[in-house]
Amino acid sequence: MSTDPTSGLSTATTALTSASDRIRVVLVGTQHPGNIGSAARAMKTMGLSRLVLVAPERAPDADSYALAAGADDVLAAAAIHPTLAEAIADCRVVLGCTARSRRIALEELEPREAGVRAVRDAQGGGEIALVFGRERTGLSNDEYELCHAAVHIPANPDYSSLNLAMAVQVLSYEIRMAALATAPAAVGEGERPEPPASHAEMESFFAQLAETLDAIDFHKGRAPESAMRKLRRLFLRAQPDAREVRILRGVLADAQRMARLAGERGA
Structure with a gap:
């Protein structure tokens, strides 16, 4: 030995x-x-x-x-x-x-x-x-x-x-x-097939999330800061990978599109 x-x-x-x-x-x-x-x-x-x-x-x-x-x-x-x-x-x-x-x-x-x-x-x-x-x-x-x-x-x-x-x-x-x-x-055990999204990718997602919540009037006149802080903690804790963030952003894009169509119909 x-x-x-x-x-x-x-x-x-x-x-x-x-x-x-x-x-x-x-x-x-x-x-x-x-x-x-x-x-x-x-x-x-x-x-x-x-x-x-x-x-x-x-x-x-x-x-x-x-x-x-x-x-x-x-x-x-x-x-x-x-x-x-x-x-x-x-x-x-x-x-x-x-x-x-x-x-x-x-x-x-x-x-x-x-x-x-x-x-x-x-x-x-x-x-x-x-x-x-x-x-x-x-x-x-x-x-x-x-x-x-x-x-x-x-x-x-x-x-x-x-x-x-x-x-x-x-x-x-x-x-x-x-x-x-x-x-x-x-070393390397438990490594995910795709790494979590980068800081920049997450910040872009959060920006789009904030825009979408405004577009669907989620806050109902309340200050958005508290809800966004809680949502940030939720998604950062989940550590979505880049592919998952792309899916989430696709959902947000569709929600924004539907909000625009609803606005046009109501105009």
């Missing part, structure tokens, strides 16, 4: 690489360039390399590279997008890290649960995003609504001050632990 302690580590590292290739850390509106470098360092120590910046107040600079402490490759390869929607358009799962309670109800995950989910879905072929907001104010409500679930780090309530890089470190660690715990035979 082999007693080589590196054999299991090598297999686990392969599992981590498979997952990390599909996991991106997205920093939104970062105010201090040094925090970008510290976040890159936190990622690299846990085997993550895909850094995405959304409308940073200042681009990475000398302070960023100094605080990256050798994670220069992560910084240099960072993609920059003007909006969060563009940065996550191709993602299957978007996890928003937040330090405060919200009126917008999302599924809530602890960091360990988030790490397991991210690795599982990444190994199944999906693109995964961990989204972190601004240092002082976090994510806006509009940005938060683009996420599929919320991640809250259960820090000391009497002193819950975690800086951006610390939060990135906690989530990156949980991802590494989830990947290291993944048995090689389990």
